[in-house]
Amino acid sequence: MAQIIDMPKLSDTMTVGTLVKWLKKEGDAVKTGDMLAEVETDKATMELESFFDGTLLKIFAAAGSQVEIGAALCAIGKPGEKVDAPAAAPNAAPIAGAGVANPGPGSTSPATTKPAPAPASTPAPVAPPPAAAPARASGERVKISPLAKKLAAEKGIDPSRLTGSGPGGRIVRADVLAGEKSGAAKAAPASGASLPSGPSPFAKGPIQEERVVAVSNMRGAIARRLVESKTQLPHFYVEIEIDAAPLLALREQLNTGLEKEGVKLSVNDFILKASAEALRRVPQVNGSWEVAASGQGQIRYFGAAHVAFAVAIDDGLITPVIRDTHLKSVFQISTEAKTLGRRAKEKKLKPDEFTGGTFCVSNLGMMGIPRFSAIINPPNAAILAVGTTVTKPVVKNGQLAIGQTMVLTLSCDHRVVDGAVGAQYLNALRQLLESPALLLV
Amino acid sequence: MPVLTYREAIRHALAEELERDPNVVVMGEEVAQFNGAYKVTEGLLAKFGPKRIVDTPISEAGFIGMGVGASMLGVRPVMELMFWSFYSVAFDQILNNAANVRYMSGGQINCPIVIRGPANGGTNVGATHSHTPENVLANHPGVKVVVPATPADAKGLLKSAIRDNDPVFFLENTILYGDKGEVPEGDVLVPLGRADVKRAGTDLTIVTYGRCVLHSLAAAELLAKEHDVSVEVVDLRTIRPLDIDTVLASVAKTHRVLIVEEQKPFASVGSQLAFMIQREAFDELDAPIHRLATIDAPAIYSPPVEVEQLPNPRRVLQAALEVLA
Numbered sequence: 001m002a003q004i005i006d007m008p009k010l011s012d013t014m015t016v017g018t019l020v021k022w023l024k025k026e027g028d029a030v031k032t033g034d035m036l037a038e039v040e041t042d043k044a045t046m047e048l049e050s051f052f053d054g055t056l057l058k059i060f061a062a063a064g065s066q067v068e069i070g071a072a073l074c075a076i077g078k079p080g081e082k083v084d085a086p087a088a089a090p091n092a093a094p095i096a097g098a099g100v101a102n103p104g105p106g107s108t109s110p111a112t113t114k115p116a117p118a119p120a121s122t123p124a125p126v127a128p129p130p131a132a133a134p135a136r137a138s139g140e141r142v143k144i145s146p147l148a149k150k151l152a153a154e155k156g157i158d159p160s161r162l163t164g165s166g167p168g169g170r171i172v173r174a175d176v177l178a179g180e181k182s183g184a185a186k187a188a189p190a191s192g193a194s195l196p197s198g199p200s201p202f203a204k205g206p207i208q209e210e211r212v213v214a215v216s217n218m219r220g221a222i223a224r225r226l227v228e229s230k231t232q233l234p235h236f237y238v239e240i241e242i243d244a245a246p247l248l249a250l251r252e253q254l255n256t257g258l259e260k261e262g263v264k265l266s267v268n269d270f271i272l273k274a275s276a277e278a279l280r281r282v283p284q285v286n287g288s289w290e291v292a293a294s295g296q297g298q299i300r301y302f303g304a305a306h307v308a309f310a311v312a313i314d315d316g317l318i319t320p321v322i323r324d325t326h327l328k329s330v331f332q333i334s335t336e337a338k339t340l341g342r343r344a345k346e347k348k349l350k351p352d353e354f355t356g357g358t359f360c361v362s363n364l365g366m367m368g369i370p371r372f373s374a375i376i377n378p379p380n381a382a383i384l385a386v387g388t389t390v391t392k393p394v395v396k397n398g399q400l401a402i403g404q405t406m407v408l409t410l411s412c413d414h415r416v417v418d419g420a421v422g423a424q425y426l427n428a429l430r431q432l433l434e435s436p437a438l439l440l441v
Numbered sequence: 442m443p444v445l446t447y448r449e450a451i452r453h454a455l456a457e458e459l460e461r462d463p464n465v466v467v468m469g470e471e472v473a474q475f476n477g478a479y480k481v482t483e484g485l486l487a488k489f490g491p492k493r494i495v496d497t498p499i500s501e502a503g504f505i506g507m508g509v510g511a512s513m514l515g516v517r518p519v520m521e522l523m524f525w526s527f528y529s530v531a532f533d534q535i536l537n538n539a540a541n542v543r544y545m546s547g548g549q550i551n552c553p554i555v556i557r558g559p560a561n562g563g564t565n566v567g568a569t570h571s572h573t574p575e576n577v578l579a580n581h582p583g584v585k586v587v588v589p590a591t592p593a594d595a596k597g598l599l600k601s602a603i604r605d606n607d608p609v610f611f612l613e614n615t616i617l618y619g620d621k622g623e624v625p626e627g628d629v630l631v632p633l634g635r636a637d638v639k640r641a642g643t644d645l646t647i648v649t650y651g652r653c654v655l656h657s658l659a660a661a662e663l664l665a666k667e668h669d670v671s672v673e674v675v676d677l678r679t680i681r682p683l684d685i686d687t688v689l690a691s692v693a694k695t696h697r698v699l700i701v702e703e704q705k706p707f708a709s710v711g712s713q714l715a716f717m718i719q720r721e722a723f724d725e726l727d728a729p730i731h732r733l734a735t736i737d738a739p740a741i742y743s744p745p746v747e748v749e750q751l752p753n754p755r756r757v758l759q760a761a762l763e764v765l766a
Contacts, residue, residue: 147696147727166728167766173696173727 002077003052004086007067009217010041016068017041019061028056030076037073052076058083144171151176218316229378233289234414237373240426243434244389244406250436267389268309268363269334273439275361275384276305276325278428285425286358288379289415299416308357308377309337311344318344319377321357330439361386371407381416382425385409406433442623450592450624451481451557451613454599455519457628459489462517465603468495468508469521469558478523479559479618505531505556509539512554512608519603525560525612526572539608540583555602557611560588561652561703562740562751564615571740573703575650576710578610579681585609585633586680590654592622594678597631605633614652634682638691642673645761646691648714649701650677653752657701660757670765680710688714689722696727699764701752706734733760 007017020038024030035047036056058075061067072086142159144152148171152159155176162179164171215223229235247270255264279286287301305326308319320340322333343349359381362374365388374385387407394403408429412422432438445453458465467473467482467489473496476483486494497504501522508518522528528535539552562571579586585607589595595613602609639654640661647657654676661672675691677684692698698718700711711732718730736750749756 145727146723147725150724170728 002057002075002081002083003054004072005036005048005050005052005074005076006072006086007039007061007069008048009069009220010039010046011044014041014069016066018066019063019073020045021063022059023047024056026056026059030054030056048073050076055079055081057081060086142171143169145173148173148176152179155180216315218318222316225378226375229376233376233378235376235411236414236419236422237409237411238419238422238426239371239373239407239409240430241405241407242430243394243403245404247406247433247436248389248404263331263334265330265334266337267365268361268386269330269337270433270436270439271363271384271386272307272309272322272325272333272337272361273328273330274429274432274436275359276307276328277432277439278425279305279307279359280326281428282421282425284421285382285412285417287381287416288358289381289413290379297415302358304358306356306358308354308360308380310360310362310374311341313345313347318349318354319357319360320344320349320354323356360384365389365406371409373409374411376411376413381413382422383411384429385411442625444621445592445596445624446618447589447592447595447613447620447622448479448481448618450596450622451599452483452485453624454596454603455482455485456488458519458600458603459485459493461628462603464515464517465519466493466495466511466516467519467521468497468504470497470499470504470523472496472521477521479615481613481618482521501527501530502534506534506538508554508556509534509542509552509608512539512552513542513550517553517555517603519555519557522556522558524566524570524572525558525574526570528556528572528574528578535608535610536578536581536584540581543607544583551606552608553606555599555605555609555611557599557602557613559615559618560612561614561616562735563652563703563747565742565744565747566740567742568739573612573651573705573735575610575612575680576704576708576713579683579710579713583607584681586612587633587678588612588651588680589678590617590639590651590676592620593624594631594637594676596624597629598633598678600628601630601633604630609633612651617652617655620655631678634679634684636684636687637676637678638673638687639676640672640674642671642695644671644695645697645699645765646673646675646688646695647699647701647757647761648675648677648688648691648718650680650710651703653701653703653757656752656754656757659754660761663754663758664761668762668765670761672761677710683714683717685717685721688718689725692718692722693725696725697764698726698730699757699761700730700732701757701760702732702734703751704734706732706737709734728764728766731760731764733757 010017018040020040022037023035030036030050031053032051034050036050037048039046039048054076055078056074057077060072060074067073075083077083143164144159145166149159151173157176157179159171162171162175165175166172247267251265251267251270258265283301286305287299290298290300292298304324306321306323307325308321310317310319322328322336322340325333328336340349340353343353357380360377360383362383363386364372365386368388370390371387372385374383376383385408389404389406391402391404393400394405396403408426410422410426455467459467467485471478472482473486473491473494482494505520508520511518535556539554542550542552560573560575562573575586575588578584585602585605587598587602587609589598599611602611640658642661647661649657654674657674661674664670664672673691673695675688700714702709702711704710711734715730715732719726733752733756735752738750741747741750
């Protein structure tokens with residue numbers, strides 16, 4: 001079956017791309033990694049890379065034409081294979097690949113920016129076997145009441161697997177509740193389940209339905225940026241264990257006092273504050289590697305600490321930014337982080353609320369992870385990974401004692417931050433967190 | 442609690458307010474010597490005299506205009522329209538002048554007039570005497586529109602209407618005049634702009650007002666008995682200001698809505714309600730909002746056919762089952 005290559009979303013603000021020039025013509029043999037065409041977005045001209053081996057069967061978009069995201073550009077397949085005319089471009093298709101019949105896993109992002117090295121060995125996926133047939137052909141509109149739709153999303157139920165009992169087969173609330181009870185229509189985690197609450201220990205049968213799903217814009221962006229980060233930024237990691245007892249004690253004391261006002265400070269609020277204060281002490285970390293117009297490398301140092309923090313949301317994560325964290329009190333940070341976190345989960349953040357961070361904090365402590373290392377979120381030069389507080393034996397004044405510790409791991413871009421600087425930063429952070437009253441003055 | 446008819450409840454409200462405030466006067470065709478075309482004002486002339494209870498010529502444009510002017514000068518007139526159907530004769534006085542004067546005078550002139558009278562079909566008085574203009578009236582910013590369903594609400598709302606400083610249009614119903622109900626004694630006000638849940642339920646919200654509240658309650662009984670469906674009946678009581686919060690709270694509870702109104706359906710109160718509900722509670726809806734209105738034709742003269750033209754318990758029940766499908 002021929003693969004349809006569609007217009008990918010190549011920048012956050014892109015809605016259409018201009019097909020500048022085809023680098024292959026119909027009938028040409030195409031290999032994975034070959035450049036098919038040049039596409040101009042609102043930001044740059046990029047090359048469209050093939051993720052398939054075969055023959056360029058058909059070109060749908062003429063050179064010079066403007067093509068909406070998700071609209072078909074060309075088809076690749078076996079020589080002589082018949083290609084169906086593509087469906088009309090969906091209006092402002094939100095996902096590259098949407099609207100195209102049976103997109104293969106690679107067809108959702110067949111382009112990379114120029115300097116990005118091609119992934120070491122992109123397998124040229126043979127047209128995958130069709131996923132187990134869902135209740136409806138993918139893309140067919142599901143008739144569902146607004147309430148049932150909301151409920152299904154909350155419960156992680158895939159409405160396309162429900163049978164509607166309402167007029168004209170409309171799925172209503174009762175159908176969602178019945179589907180939840182039977183457990184038959186649980187959506188795949190990728191399509192929007194909330195954080196795992198743990199499967200039933202008695203579950204039997206297949207782990208999940210075998211299938212290929214087109215990825216959302218967000219997942220596409222995560223994939224693109226993190227591949228870029230992990231392949232282009234020379235990461236190194238430094239780690240420190242801190243005594244978390246003073247921080248936990250202070251937090252408890254403050255929260256007892258603030259209870260009446262309905263305020264509850266989290267450990268992360270203090271860490272956000274401390275990471276900004278530590279940037280004041282070791283400002284080299286608050287920077288960004290850049291390439292000047294001349295092509296020369298340069299480092300931009302920021303005067304303000306805008307600390308971003310990772311929030312897990314349906315099918316991805318986002319990093320809302322607390323502007324001028326270094327100027328704000330823990331209390332202010334807490335309020336702002338709560339609002340941003342809520343808005344992030346509702347997917348209501350405005351672009352200026354999740355861009356422009358100069359440093360990032362990722363905390364898996366609430367999920368019981370003792371330590372981990374994070375991938376730097378470019379253009380930041382570092383990211384702090386925060387583990388959970390662990391109660392364990394420690395040596396205090398030569399005596400064994402029960403302590404509460406926390407491991408902080410800093411991932412650094414070695415182009416900007418050297419090992420000694422990373423170590424200084426973590427030491428500054430430790431000092432602040434072990435004497436947390438410093439964060440209140 | 443004393444049991445009064447809807448007619449008596451309105452009369453008590455008038456009498457109490459006439460007693461309380463010397464600026465209150467009652468004017469209209471046949472309100473004084475004839476004791477009211479529908480006997481609402483019976484006995485008021487004898488008690489309050491011809492300066493407070495005033496008969497007017499058959500000229501709505503003239504006497505409503507007079508009432509509007511008097512209200513601007515501090516009198517608190519309660520004007521009776523023998524039928525609300527005749528409001529169109531005084532359209533300019535009511536909706537061009539009374540409705541706009543507070544705004545156009547920059548708040549210097551209030552217009553505390555009440556215009557009341559019956560506005561309903563169902564009595565075979567023909568198309569020219571059966572108008573229900575609450576939607577037309579409520580379309581005008583600056584006015585308040587009240588349609589009471591029960592004696593208690595009629596009394597409490599009329600007292601609030603008389604004390605309100607804006608034009609309040611009070612739409613009664615000739616068929617309800619003889620209905621009896623418990624009415625709290627004394628100076629008990631029902632605030633304007635507050636809906637009332639007349640029956641609590643969990644499966645369907647019927648939003649309604651006026652006589653249709655009674656039809657809806659009757660249908661709700663049948664639905665509970667014969668179909669095991671629990672219906673909540675929200676009585677708007679005031680069309681403008683509209684208590685959308687109470688409606689939305691009910692929708693959030695039941696997720697299905699039927700609007701019932703004795704109104705021609707085109708651009709009706711129900712149209713506005715349906716817009717507001719879907720706008721504010723889209724994600725709460727488990728079925729499209731449904732509406733039962735008067736069948737879209739001039740009021741039909743034939744008694745058996747007019748019954749079917751208007752909402753009635755059987756039609757409400759049928760419409761409810763459609764929303765519950």
